[in-house]
Amino acid sequence: MRQALLEYDYDWNMQRVFDQGSRSLDGTRKEFERARSRFPTMGTVMDLFYQYEDVGRAMTKGAAKYISNIVTARQDGRKVALTTFCMSPALCYAMDVVPLLIEPITAVGNLSRKYGMGEFMDYCLEIGFAETACSAQRGAMGAYLGGAAQKPDFVLCNMSGICDTNTSAFAFAAEALDLPLFQCNFPPQMRGERADAYHRADYRAMIDFMAEQTGKPLDSAKLRGVLEEIQKQDELIVEMQDYQRMIPSPIPTTFNLFMYLLRFLFGGTEDGTKTLEEMLKVIRKNVKEGKPGNRFGEEKARALFVYTDHYGGGLPLWNFLDSRGITHLGCIADRFYQQAAPYVKDGEGYTVDAADLDSMIDTMAALNCRMPMVKQIRGPYDAPDMWLDEIRAQRELYNPDFAVYMGTPGCRNTWGMVKLLAKQLEKEGLPTLIINADVFDERVESWSMTQARFEEFLDVRRIGI
Ligand code: SF4
Numbered sequence: 088m089r090q091a092l093l094e095y096d097y098d099w100n101m102q103r104v105f106d107q108g109s110r111s112l113d114g115t116r117k118e119f120e121r122a123r124s125r126f127p128t129m130g131t132v133m134d135l136f137y138q139y140e141d142v143g144r145a146m147t148k149g150a151a152k153y154i155s156n157i158v159t160a161r162q163d164g165r166k167v168a169l170t171t172f173c174m175s176p177a178l179c180y181a182m183d184v185v186p187l188l189i190e191p192i193t194a195v196g197n198l199s200r201k202y203g204m205g206e207f208m209d210y211c212l213e214i215g216f217a218e219t220a221c222s223a224q225r226g227a228m229g230a231y232l233g234g235a236a237q238k239p240d241f242v243l244c245n246m247s248g249i250c251d252t253n254t255s256a257f258a259f260a261a262e263a264l265d266l267p268l269f270q271c272n273f274p275p276q277m278r279g280e281r282a283d284a285y286h287r288a289d290y291r292a293m294i295d296f297m298a299e300q301t302g303k304p305l306d307s308a309k310l311r312g313v314l315e316e317i318q319k320q321d322e323l324i325v326e327m328q329d330y331q332r333m334i335p336s337p338i339p340t341t342f343n344l345f346m347y348l349l350r351f352l353f354g355g356t357e358d359g360t361k362t363l364e365e366m367l368k369v370i371r372k373n374v375k376e377g378k379p380g381n382r383f384g385e386e387k388a389r390a391l392f393v394y395t396d397h398y399g400g401g402l403p404l405w406n407f408l409d410s411r412g413i414t415h416l417g418c419i420a421d422r423f424y425q426q427a428a429p430y431v432k433d434g435e436g437y438t439v440d441a442a443d444l445d446s447m448i449d450t451m452a453a454l455n456c457r458m459p460m461v462k463q464i465r466g467p468y469d470a471p472d473m474w475l476d477e478i479r480a481q482r483e484l485y486n487p488d489f490a491v492y493m494g495t496p497g498c499r500n501t502w503g504m505v506k507l508l509a510k511q512l513e514k515e516g517l518p519t520l521i522i523n524a525d526v527f528d529e530r531v532e533s534w535s536m537t538q539a540r541f542e543e544f545l546d547v548r549r550i551g552i
Pocket of ligand 1: 220221222223250251252253460464494495497498499500
């Protein structure tokens with residue numbers, strides 16, 4: 088790794104960027120412009136945050152605090168768990184552990200660093216990690232493996248049985264950093280007596296593992312507090328996803344990104360609830376005024392992202408959609424399976440039950456085994472509760488004009504079935520675009536090439552023109 092990358096810790100660096108970014112929203116427009124000029128690589132992102140000032144403030148302040156906790160964990164006497172975005176961080180908050188979620192930390196680096204996360208990704212390869220691994224994990228993990236960030240204390244993995252590249256990334260990190268590892272396993276079925284019993288037993292085993300690492304047992308009062316926040320967040324998210332059904336959709340294009348970041352980073356915290364409340368104020372105002380959420384001012388088309396978004400520098404995907412009046416109807420990373428969510432079928436979701444410690448742990452186990460990706464791509468793509476099934480349910484509710492698949496080349500699970508999915512959706516009358524880019528690594532395909540493919544698809548299929 089270049090010496091320059093070791094000069095300032097990556098997580099410290101991100102903390103400073105978010106802290107300064109959030110402060111810039113506290114000043115006047117003139118002060119903001121001045122601060123903006125000091126962050127040349129963050130300009131478009133800062134504009135998106137400034138546009139919805141209170142939302143931007145809540146989001147960036149929450150993110151700055153989240154990253155600060157990682158940086159100061161050791162001096163505060165707290166343990167850091169290196170973990171994946173598809174593990175709900177709520178249990179960590181209940182156990183006073185700092186969750187270090189690699190994928191969102193890779194995404195924020197991409198949004199704010201001039202050259203993205205390429206060098207950290209490459210460092211993983213230098214020490215033996217597979218090039219074909221998921222770049223979301225290979226990104227920020229490079230900084231932790233290379234000693235350019237706070238060393239975590241243990242590793243929690245939440246994809247075993249579903250995503251081999253995610254699982255092996257965490258096993259690799261545990262080995263390389265010589266850390267204790269716990270892997271939550273998932274049987275191919277999501278529901279049923281045996282699957283439920285497995286999820287619960289495995290989740291309890293993880294709690295025991297964490298208690299052993301921290302020396303502190305699970306505190307039921309803290310868990311109840313976290314679940315109360317989750318309950319509030321669920322209600323707010325369900326309301327938002329209900330509004331998303333309206334034509335035109337009143338949801339600003341970037342709000343899906345915020346939902347992705349906040350539920351993964353602040354699930355079960357007051358910061359998450361506060362950000363969602365601010366988002367809803369903007370949405371309810373649009374509903375009242377009958378306005379579309381996009382900045383174009385008119386809804387020309389509606390896009391359903393059947394996998395991830397694109398986290399390139401400066402958020403080009405969101406700017407592109409806004410510039411064409413295309414509504415973002417969500418991707419799989421911002422779908423959570425509260426039983427009340429509009430796209431959830433009977434018995435498929437979880438409900439919060441905080442009656443006693445047992446029921447609270449069961450709630451967390453049910454939530455955890457329904458996290459994005461864990462839920463959608465665990466079994467055959469057309470099995471009940473799985474990918475095709477879910478996309479069909481969303482299509483019926485949200486009326487998309489087209490569907491888009493984007494991901495990472497490392498994502499063999501979806502690449503293995505995406506053509507089947509696209510073929511089936513096309514057969515059912517939904518134009519579907521497959522993008523070959525790596526959404527975390529623009530060196531694989533530049534955004535301008537991705538955009539050209541997008542435009543070609545929209546022109547050829549006569550969508551939104
Ligand atoms: S399912 Fe794909 S995008 Fe998700 S963690 Fe695995 S490889 Fe990465």
